[in-house]
Amino acid sequence: MPYFRKNLAIDLGTASVLVYVRGKGVVLNEPSVVAMDTFSKNILAVGSQAKKMLGRTPGNIVATRPMKDGVIANFNATEKMLKYFIQKATGRTMVRPNVIICVPSQITQVQKRAVLQASRNAGANKTYLIEEPLAAAIGSGVDIADPGGNMIIDIGGGTTDVAVIALGGIVINRSIKVAGDECDEAIADYIRKKFNMLIGERTAEDIKINIGNAMPNELDDKLYEVRGRNLINGLPMHVFVTSTDISEALEKPLDNIVDAVHYVLDKTPPELAADLFERGALMTGGGSLIPGLDRRIEDRIGISVRLADGPVSAVVKGTGKSLQWINKLDSDDSSYSEARRRALEERERLRRR
Known part of the structure; x- marks a missing residue:
C-alpha cells in the first residue's frame, strides 16, 4: 500500500x-x-x-x-x-x-x-x-546548502517572512503580521476616512492590484472608479481614486515590511552580509507583486532586490x-x-x- x-x-x-x-x-x-x-x-x-x-x-x-x-x-x-x-x-x-x-x-x-x-x-x-x-528559497532555485548567505523576503497574505539562509538552515529571521491583507485594510481605511465611503475587502484588493504602487515618485497618476456605501446617508455611491491616493494609503504597511528587512540585515553576521551585498535579496509571495516594492526595499537597504520567477507559486x-x-x-x-x-x-x- x-x-x-x-x-x-x-x-x-x-x-x-x-x-x-x-x-x-x-x-x-x-x-x-x-x-x-x-x-x-x-x-x-x-x-x-x-x-x-x-x-x-x-x-x-x-x-x-x-x-x-x-x-x-x-x-x-x-x-x-x-x-x-x-x-x-x-x-x-x-x-x-x-x-x-x-x-x-x-x-x-x-x-x-x-x-x-x-x-x-x-x-x-x-x-x-x-x-x-x-520553501520559498528552494522553489526559487536557490541552493540552500551553499555556505554563502541568501536573503529571502516572502510577502504573503497574512505574514511577511524575512530570512537569511545558509548551509541548509535559517541563520536570522523575522516574521511580521503585515502583508497583503494589511495593505487591503489600509486602502479600505483610507477611503473610509477621505471619502466617507465603506468598501469591502474584495474591492480593496482590486484597487491594490490595479493602481497600487510602492514608489510614489514614479507614478503615472491613474484614475480608478470605486463603488461602495456612503457612511453618511447609507446610500450607494462611487468615487474616483488616484494612484497617489493609494500610494499614500499603503505608506504605513509597506514601511513596516521595509523595516523588517532592515532589521534582519542589521542582525546578519558580517561574513553573510558580505555575501548578500554581492548576491542581493530575493522576493517571493503574492504581496511582492506590488509595483515598485523591490526598488523601495533596495533604496533602504542598499543591496539589489529582485523578484523571483513565479513568486506566487514559489x-x-x-x-x-x-x-x-x-x-x-x-x-x-x-x-x-x-x-x-x-x-x-x-x-x-x-x-x-
Whole structure:
C-alpha cells in the first residue's frame, strides 16, 4: 500500500491555498475561504465558490477566512477546508496521503500542533512541516546548502517572512503580521476616512492590484472608479481614486515590511552580509507583486532586490521539491517520543540565539 500513497505539498496561506502533487506540479490554487451555514454548521462552499460569497451572504451563511496572519484562526473551518483540498487533489482513494505543509518561520509550538492536528483530521496519513522562507528559497532555485548567505523576503497574505539562509538552515529571521491583507485594510481605511465611503475587502484588493504602487515618485497618476456605501446617508455611491491616493494609503504597511528587512540585515553576521551585498535579496509571495516594492526595499537597504520567477507559486513549488527528503522533516508521527520533542525544542532554542 505505501507504493500507492500520494505525497502532497500544501501552501496553507491566509489568502490562498496551493496544492502540489509530485509528478504533476501545482494542481490547485484557490482562495482560502469557507462558507458555512450557521444553523446546521455545514460547509456550503470552499475556495473560489466561497470567495464569491464574501460580503454577499444572507444572515444564516457566513463566508470567512479560517486562516489569519499565517496561522489557524478557526480550527473546524480549516480542517474542513483542508479535507476538501486534499480530496480534490487525490481523487477517490482509500489510501491516506502524506502531506507537507509550509508554516511561517516564527510560528509557536501550539500553532504547529494545531496545523498538524487539522491535517490529520482532514485525512492525511503523516504531516510534515517546513518553514516558508526555506520553501520559498528552494522553489526559487536557490541552493540552500551553499555556505554563502541568501536573503529571502516572502510577502504573503497574512505574514511577511524575512530570512537569511545558509548551509541548509535559517541563520536570522523575522516574521511580521503585515502583508497583503494589511495593505487591503489600509486602502479600505483610507477611503473610509477621505471619502466617507465603506468598501469591502474584495474591492480593496482590486484597487491594490490595479493602481497600487510602492514608489510614489514614479507614478503615472491613474484614475480608478470605486463603488461602495456612503457612511453618511447609507446610500450607494462611487468615487474616483488616484494612484497617489493609494500610494499614500499603503505608506504605513509597506514601511513596516521595509523595516523588517532592515532589521534582519542589521542582525546578519558580517561574513553573510558580505555575501548578500554581492548576491542581493530575493522576493517571493503574492504581496511582492506590488509595483515598485523591490526598488523601495533596495533604496533602504542598499543591496539589489529582485523578484523571483513565479513568486506566487514559489513557496508551494519549494515545498513540493522537499518531498524528496520528506522523512527528514518534522512530522506528527505518534511514535516520536517525548525525548524527540525536547530535542526539537532545544534545536529551536539554539537556532534563535
